[in-house]
Amino acid sequence: MVTTSAPHTDPAPAGTAGVLGRLIGEARGVRSRLVLAAFLGALASGCAVALMAASAWLIARAAQQPPVLYLLVAVTGVRAFGIGRGVFRYLERLVSHDAAFRVLGRLRERLMAQLARLAPAGLPVWRRGDLLARLVDDVQDTGDAFLRGLLPIAGAVLVGGGTVVLSFLILPAAGAALLVSLLVAGALAPALSARRTARTEREVVRLRGERSRLVGEMLDDAAELAVLGAFDDRLAELDELAERNRLVTARTARTAGIAAGLATLAMGAAVWLATVAGVPAVVQGDLAPVLLAVVVLTPLALIDVVQAVILAAGTLRRSAASADRVFGVLAARPVVPDGPTDPRPLPDPAAGVAVRVRDLAVRWPGSGRDAVSGLDLDLRPGRRIVLLGESGSGKSTVLAALLGFLPVRSGRFTVGPDGASGAGGTPVDQLDPETVRGLFGWCDHHAYLFDSTIVENVRLARPGATDEDVHAALRGAGAGDWVDGLPDGLHTRVGQHGLAVSGGQRQRLAIARALLADRPFLLADEPAASLDRPIADAVTATIMRPDPRRCVVLVSHRPQDVEFADEVLEMADGRVVRRYPGPRAD
């Protein structure tokens, strides 16, 4: 079976500033939307501050009992700011989410393309659950860097700066006091909390990946763990992770709480300082009494703004840790290099294609030795080759190499028209890897079935195929009678992971897929493994049925399978140790 595993360690985490810089780089094309969102956010917060200032002025002025006409503008202003706050916040949400989702959409597309480049040999460097956490939760958190991080901070700077200028114009001492308070509340408090929680935010994200990995493994292997009695150990491990997560989260929350308290105190100090500076100014006639209410009360409206900055600072650190994990996937180098920019054309498959392998050596990522070496192989239309050998002798690796899942370390691997000499073939590294892979059909005993119908599961191999084509492939795979006997026929659902079908039926669906794909080369990796002898014989006979257009390579543990072969290769320790013609050889 073609599976891979290699230890993976993420590179050292990048600093928050570096990751955020890269994230801003990712926002190409939506930057004007982000700037607009920052302005709309500032307008919404600005309306809240203006509402407080206008209300303060209105109350103070009303206390002087002027003709009501003098109050009308302020009354209208209070209404307008009250409405404006909601309207601008709504618009800000609309624009910022639109921008963030565009960035995330592009990021997800690139991640999917990267997974396709890495699969299959390069993917298992991440455990499944961890990779899933990176693709779902971490990408989501990455979007928060804009929505709950950068934008609230940009809005706070704009509205905080504007309020300081306003206060300064009314009473310079109050403006200066507000500036200092804002620096303490909006910069010093978040910076202090950042120092204390720099590692914990990263740890929260890492623990989430760990948890996801563990839960994934428990769900995948639930039956085996239950039988082995190992479920409780896993649950205990999960509990331990949850406890560590609780401790780390509590520490982060405590620090954020202290920072929020400090910020509130600083803003309270701004109110107090404005009062201390404002009252003598009123007594000396330097400040109108109604404006005293404005400079004293306005800082209160900024408390929400600075609290949002403190939350944003925490969000930015967590988002940066998440984005770093996402960028880690994007930065992974594929095991097999991308194809040439200007690939040579393939021979026309209809006219017959031949694959020629000479002295080929390949090795798995992370392994220090070649899994297969010195391999010679000739695949031509109509040939049936059986690979025999002990477990671990390298049979599946030969198929992985043919499928282009592993790079050629040494030797020759060429594709050319049938009948051409070796020199007539083109080396695979000069061809488009996808096109070369398109020459091969693949069928192994772990064929994955999606929770869908039989027809859709088989049609995966050729998306444009009609129901009749699928039915013909199923008949070819010896599953025609079984499918016809089902109440819903082709449209019967196979259940989650194909649990509603037996092992033999699953194999036949896998063969039907390979037949429907109708590729010139069919690679079958122990398709009859774990099947009863009569069913295994029937499945193998179906795959090895003579077809002058198709070449089949069968990996098998069953010596009796040589009866179908033109050529038999026996492998041991990654090398072909014996090669002889099969009974069907010309």
Ligand SMILES: Nc1ncnc2c1ncn2[C@@H]1O[C@H](COP(=O)(O)OP(=O)(O)OP(=O)(O)O)[C@@H](O)[C@H]1O
């Ligand atoms: N992902 C991998 N990473 C590292 N080494 C691997 C990997 N997959 C296979 N190998 C190694 O390659 C060698 C050949 O394994 P391979 O799976 O090709 O043997 P096989 O003959 O197909 O065995 P089986 O019959 O059990 O499937 C073994 O030493 C194995 O440990």
